[in-house]
Amino acid sequence: MPLPPENLLAREASPYLRQHADNPVHWRPWSRQALAEAEATGKPVLVSIGYAACHWCHVMAHESFENAEVADVMNRLFVNIKVDREERPDIDQIYMAALAAMGEQGGWPLTMFLTPQGKPFWGGTYFPREPRYGRPGFIQVLEAVDKAWRDKAESLTQSADALIAHVDAQLSANAGKTQLGSGSLIALAEGIGGMMDGERGGLRGAPKFPNAPFIHTLWLSWLASGNHQHRDAVLISLEAMLSGGIYDHIGGGLSRYSTDAEWLVPHFEKMLYDNAQLLRLCNWAYAATGKKLFRTRIEETIDWLLREMRTDDGAFAASLDADSDGEEGLFYTWTRMEVAATVDPADFDRFFSLASPPGWEGNPIIFQTVDQRERSLQEPERVRTLKSALLSARQPRARPGRDDKILADWNGLAIVALAECGRSLDRPDWIEAAQAAFAHILAARAQDRLPHSILGPARLYPALSSDYAAMANAAIALFEATLEQDYVAAAGALLEQLDAWYRDEEGTGYYLTASDSMDVPLRVRGDVDDAIPSATAQIIEAQVRYASLTGDAALAEQAYLIAEHAAGRIARQAYGQAGIVNACAMAIEPMKLVVIDTPEAPRLVPVANRNPDPRRVDILLAVGTEANRPILPGNMLPPVDRPGAYLCTGQVCLPPVTDPGELNDLLRRR
Incomplete structure (x- = not known):
């Protein structure tokens, strides 16, 4: 018809x-x-x-x-x-x-x-x-x-x-496998490091994007090699972003990118995926440095996420628009008169600045100088009162539109971020929010298959391979945060569906679209990063994490094979390889930390929680736990009759550690 x-x-x-x-x-x-x-x-x-x-x-x-x-x-x-x-x-x-x-x-x-x-x-x-x-x-x-x-x-x-x-x-085409080695990560990090703006962070020039996969590469390089230049490039980038106009200093959350080289004038749309990745990066940076800036921005951004992005069902909307009443940034910008009508201008100037740079046609943009940023961290109560007044005054303005669709893969990223930050900063309410989002998306399955998008009663099937990978990673992060075995089972079921509908004929990779997707001119593989890691990168990470968690040697071999072929394919790419390189580094040397501790007065578990490492899977058990004991390399079972921590890399485990200080030193060793 x-x-x-x-x-x-x-x-x-x-x-x-x-x-x-x-x-x-x-x-x-x-x-x-x-x-x-x-x-x-x-x-x-x-x-x-x-x-x-x-x-x-x-x-x-x-x-x-x-x-x-x-x-x-x-x-x-x-x-x-x-x-x-x-x-x-x-x-x-x-x-x-x-x-x-x-x-x-x-x-x-x-x-x-x-x-x-x-x-x-x-x-x-x-x-x-x-x-x-x-x-x-x-x-x-x-x-x-x-x-x-x-x-x-x-x-x-x-x-x-x-x-x-x-x-x-x-x-779409496959390629021969490439032998994996840690040199690929280091080489990519060196290349990225050479493009970084040493003064303002991010890649040199304008526009400036957060580019989380690149920053992730630099962080992994520091963890693997101890290269402090790469760590410092990450910290400089984060500090500059979190002080600039690209960050919403009143309501929290990061805009999509800056139009200039100073992180000052953003395109004001806020994307769920940018902020999910920002939270993880800030969590790692806070654990490594103890700088209050990173903890403060985590708290502010999660407050924004829960206040403005959570849907009635407990999951998270995709984005907020840049425009209000047809004008970009109108909701977020302030005139000097508007500030003075709301708070004491001297108080405002102590902690914030207003800028109208050349070429910007809207109202002034709020940002912080380095001195203002440091003062705000030293006087948090004054800043909190100031922000509260400005936020209340901003609420009646014409709001940017919210794209209410719930995307499974982007929600997976947000769930991981909430679970990890909740563990590190001892915020069980954040973990509960992550659990609610996960439950809503899993409840939307039809015949055990995820939707890609949810909007009210509407569902868009079939999902993409990135949805299964991101949600499997979310399930594993929730297990690490809660120790509930249902999340392990959920991760396994998601990976089974991934194999059933997305694996290629040779068994060496995955397509982005399902085998029964009939309306696509091509089935692409999903090897190229966008603002988030590619589908293939997320698949490798999910398989490596699940294999480490369960001791599934066959899946570990499969993940390694997938990584080898992905490495072969990206050798032909001109851009967008960072996600796969990062995931391949995990496949080469998967890390597992098993901690047995007393639940009444834990001494080792808090140390593990305070030291997140993106390369590691954590299994935290109570003394005396016999069911679902983790398997260490060599099919060994750790004794559970006494406290102890076992850190394993690849097939090698270090001697058990029982002292919290010694465990802290071990987890922070570079």
Whole structure:
């Protein structure tokens, strides 16, 4: 049955797609039916890919997609498909790789033109309604593409065939395995270290992104080799981010990136994944340095997460928009008069600054100088009172929109962060919040299969391999925090589903999409990092952790094989390898800490909790526990009749430690 000539987005679960439901454009969601319509009519496809918190996506929507003249041209010349990249990262990866292969700069909104078979032949990102910024107007683009298609459809189809074959080879093909070695991590860390801004942190230049996978690489390099330059690069980056305008000093939480080299002017959207990764990095930094800044920002960011991002079901929404009332950053910025009407200006100036740098057209942005940051840490009660007043004054403002969809993989990252921070800082309420989010997502399974996205009663099946990996890692983190065996069983079940639906024919890797996903032009592997580690990286980590936790030697061998082949594939990549390199380092030398302690007055467990290590799986047991005793390398069972701590790396365990001070020294040894 042909699709009706109207906008079909109103019934979609994605808030981003629903934002476009009133456009005069005859939008279709991505589907086999939409591509069939293109084949039946012979029209090329215009696919527009974005996400709810994307500022330039909103700009293009207001300028072009809400415009009747533009919509008339689009409807007449193309089959128009709207994609939420957060719902369909598999589709986004394919066409973003195609754009890169054309030599174009990537970004969102992504605007791609496809053959009726879904193969890309030309594209770009944002196009203005009228010619400006050195770009042609959107109607000009549409008419030029239509003319090219009418005049040269055959040659464009041949070019599209070659381009999709190139993307297939880049994103889907397997490769021979590469021998793993610790040198890969160190070499990548050296390369990243050479690109870091030694004064302001992050990569040199602008814009500046948090780039958590890179920072993770530097931290792992310090842990493995004792390279203090790499540790210092992480600390400088975190301190600069947490003082700059990219951090919300009033409400907590980090924006997506800074438009300048000073971390001062952000794009104000807040993403769940950025803040989940920030929490883990700050937790490691606080454990290593004891600096109050990191603990304070953990507490503020989790307060924000629980206050503004938690849904009624206990899981976490995807993002907050950058815009309020059509103006970017309006909710977060302050004039001097607004500050003075709320708090004593002298008090404010003691702890904060306002900046309106060149090129920024909005109200001033709050940030902290180094001196203000240090004063705020020395006088926390005064700062807390000040922030409370400013937060209350900010609440009635027009709020940025929240993308309420619950993404399983992003929630997995948040659950891990809450569980780890809850352990380290002795906050059982954070662990309980993590448990509630995990329970909600698992309850949404159908026939034991996860959804990728949840919005109220709506579910988007099937999930992606990243969803299973992230939720398996979340289950393991919750076991470490609670010692509840149900989480071990849940992790095992998730990994079984991963094998059943996503493993490749050779048994050497995994695809991002399930074997019964019928609407994708390619099954990509998910090897490339975005702002978060790639699906493959998360899979390797989950398998290594679960094998260490359970003593499953067969799974450990499988994880190592997957890592070897992933290392072979990323040798061909120009970017986005850090996640897999980090995960391969875990596969080479998995670490396990088993602690037996007295539950009434534990002396060793608090030491383990205060010293988080991303390479390690922790198993904390009460003296006398016989059930589910962990297996040490060599199939040895630790004695449980007395306190002791056993730290094992690979197949070697150090002698047991019984003194808390000695355990602390052992866990902090570099």
